[in-house]
Amino acid sequence: xxxxxxxxxxxxxxxxxxxxxxxxxxxxxxxxxxxxxxxxxxxxxxxxxxxxxxxxxxxxxxxxxxxxxxxxxxxxxxxxxxxxxxxxxxxxxxxxxxxxxxxxxxxxxxxxxxxxxxxxxxxxxxxxxxxxxxxxxxxxxxxxxxxxxxxxxxxxxxxxxxxxxxxxxxxxxxxxxxxxxxxxxxxxxxxxxxxxxxxxxxxxxxxxxxxxxxxxxxxxxxxxxxxxxxxxxxxxxxxxxxxxxxxxxxxxxxxxxxxxxxxxxxxxxxxxxxxxxxxxxxxxxxx
DNA sequence: AATTGAACCAACCGCCCGTCA
DNA sequence: ATGACGGGCGGTTGGTTCAAT
Numbered sequence: 001x002x003x004x005x006x007x008x009x010x011x012x013x014x015x016x017x018x019x020x021x022x023x024x025x026x027x028x029x030x031x032x033x034x035x036x037x038x039x040x041x042x043x044x045x046x047x048x049x050x051x052x053x054x055x056x057x058x059x060x061x062x063x064x065x066x067x068x069x070x071x072x073x074x075x076x077x078x079x080x081x082x083x084x085x086x087x088x089x090x091x092x093x094x095x096x097x098x099x100x101x102x103x104x105x106x107x108x109x110x111x112x113x114x115x116x117x118x119x120x121x122x123x124x125x126x127x128x129x130x131x132x133x134x135x136x137x138x139x140x141x142x143x144x145x146x147x148x149x150x151x152x153x154x155x156x157x158x159x160x161x162x163x164x165x166x167x168x169x170x171x172x173x174x175x176x177x178x179x180x181x182x183x184x185x186x187x188x189x190x191x192x193x194x195x196x197x198x199x200x201x202x203x204x205x206x207x208x209x210x211x212x213x214x215x216x217x218x219x220x221x222x223x224x225x226x227x228x229x230x231x232x233x234x235x236x237x238x239x240x241x242x243x244x245x246x247x248x249x250x251x252x253x254x255x256x257x258x259x260x261x262x263x264x265x266x267x268x269x270x271x272x273x274x275x276x277x278x279x280x281x282x283x284x285x286x287x
Numbered sequence: 288a289a290t291t292g293a294a295c296c297a298a299c300c301g302c303c304c305g306t307c308a
Numbered sequence: 309a310t311g312a313c314g315g316g317c318g319g320t321t322g323g324t325t326c327a328a329t
């Protein structure tokens with residue numbers, strides 16, 4: 001019954017891969033293709049576990065891997081997606097061509113986490129550490145607030161602008177609404193508006209930017225200024241109901257048990273304020 | 288120059304889930 | 309129907325490099 005063991009753990013090499021092992025693995029996969037990791041080591045003449053071969057190929061030897069530092073755009077994608085789906089590194093990696101889940105995970109733990117903390121943002125909740133303390137004190141037991149912020153985390157060119165923003169945010173916070181506007185770099189005609197409601201209920205609600213009838217016209221005429229909402233999220237993960245109700249901005253239901261945003265990305269909006277080539281949510285599901 | 292600690296990242300570990308015998 | 313395995317995933321470890329003292 002069942003299958004035979006993947007590999008004998010004894011007599012297997014461990015640790016760093018040698019150049020020769022790499023060459024054997026690459027050569028074998030080039031001629032036979034990926035797959036069947038179980039039988040690959042023996043066929044390729046490697047004293048490695050199939051798992052180890054798979055990992056080495058996926059994380060290091062694959063020809064389509066992008067090497068070098070992460071770009072600012074990639075940083076943003078990672079942060080935004082992490083705020084949405086958490087430590088789902090493979091899902092995040094799927095939005096970043098040439099990057100692996102392992103690479104992103106390492107980058108998150110070594111760079112982004114620290115960057116967020118230095119800016120007073122909790123990397124787990126993506127909320128301001130200070131704001132969290134304030135709101136926590138006001139929380140009632142049956143009113144658990146979990147808002148998701150996609151705030152920009154990068155240095156502003158002008159501190160005075162930042163101060164203005166902070167002042168505006170504080171005022172909005174007092175009014176029960178956090179609102180932030182920012183012009184997109186390289187696209188001065190585009191204003192990104194972020195709206196955070198600290199007292200949101202627990203339903204999960206992810207919506208694309210509201211539909212603008214003149215969207216096409218605007219994209220044709222880049223000089224025209226238009227506003228798009230970055231994302232509107234009500235997180236219901238802690239709700240007693242396991243099934244989150246997901247609706248688009250125009251209230252049409254997507255799914256009760258899973259979220260399929262393919263219809264959104266296919267429209268071509270700058271969903272999450274990111275290039276849609278990164279944001280094809282076809283395989284993303286949230287329960 | 289030597290030592291120490293931080294940072295980085297490749298690789299491993301252990302678990303989960305779908306598939307197969 | 310059952311139980312074992314393969315593949316995939318997230319978390320962790322350990323070796324290497326770099327910077328500070």
